[in-house]
Amino acid sequence: MTERTHEIWLPFGKMVRAARLEQGLTHRGLAERIQSSHGLISKIENAKRATSKETVLLLDTALKFDGKLVRRWESVIRTQSSPDWFQRAKEYEEQAREMKFFHPLAVPGFFQTPEYSQLVITASSPGITGEQLASITEARRAWRQRLRVGQGLVLNVVIPESAFIAARHEPEVMRGQIDRLLDEAEARSTTIQVLPATSRDLTWTCGAFRLLYLRDTDTLLCAEHALGEEFSDAEEQVSNMEAAFSRxxxxxxPPDASRDKMTDYRGSL
Incomplete structure (x- = not known):
């Protein structure tokens, strides 16, 4: 029986194959380096089989990826299974008393409607499959549903005005997204602020991030990047991003002016 190709693993397999050929290795030669079978190497490269993290760590070392292959593997795992994607975040967020959000290009995922989420994801990942898109969209919806404010969780979010402008070509989607934000802003424990388009360059913020203030007084930084998310409790990193969010x-x-701004923009769509 012919094994089916797992489309989601194709880019990962291509990375392995390209690095192997660049180093002049055969399937058997690479297999010997990681003490595995050449058949397994072939299946990984052709996306016939997912592999374990242990094997990925060996491949990463053997092919001199410096951690890049491991990060790609983790990214696929998160995309393939939304519960895995959000599991670590879920554990931290359930301990949080306050969360702060910022994304320089879009409404943060926590506050996205399903329609807006799909728009953002397809724009940033043109090759994403319908199954992947549905999985991520549902995970984001469930994320917000799970952390409904009602147990003292304080939410603060700063949204660039440019995030609204970027989606103006989809007025129905944007109207629905703004309605969602206006509803969120009604909660006393939620503060939503709009950052005017005339504000300074945001590149120094290092991209999208959120800060989690845990009930045991610890603070965690979650920094988003192209391959997923990274959590850190390093004092200097946390302090820098707290200063960034304060700026x-x-x-x-202010919150009232931000609500007016969103309302006005909705009316202009």
């Missing part, structure tokens, strides 16, 4: 709040419109 963003200072530059942003």
């Amino acid at each position: 963003l709040q200072a530059w942003a419109l």
Whole structure:
């Protein structure tokens, strides 16, 4: 029986194959380096089989990826299974008393409607499959549903005005997204601020991030990147991003003015 190709693993397999050929290795030669079978190497390269993290760590070392292959593997695992993708975040967030969000290009995923989420994901990942898209969209919906404010969780978010402008070509989607934000802003424990388009360059914020203030007084930084998310409790990193968020709040419109801004923009669509 012919084994089926797992489309989601094709880019990963191509990475392994390209690195193996670049180093002049055969399937058997690479297999010997990681003490495995050449048949397994072939199946990994052709996306016939997913592999374990232990094997990925060996491949990463043997092919001198410096961790890049491991990060790609973790990214596929997160995309393939949304519960895995959000599991670590879930554990931390259930301990949080306050969360702060910022994304320089879009409404943060926590506050996205399913329609807006699909729009953002397809724009940033053109090759994504329908199954992957549905999985990520549902995971984001469930993420917010799971952390409904009602147990003292405080939410603060700064959203660049450019995030609204970027989606103006989809007015129905954007109207629904703004309605969602206006509803969220009604909660006393939620503060939403709009950062005017005339504000300073945001590149120094290092991209999308959120801060989690845990009930045991620890603070965690979650930094988003192309291959997923990374959590850190390093004091200097956390302190830098707390300072960044404070600046963003200072530059942003006050909550009432932000609601007016969103309402006005919705009316212009």
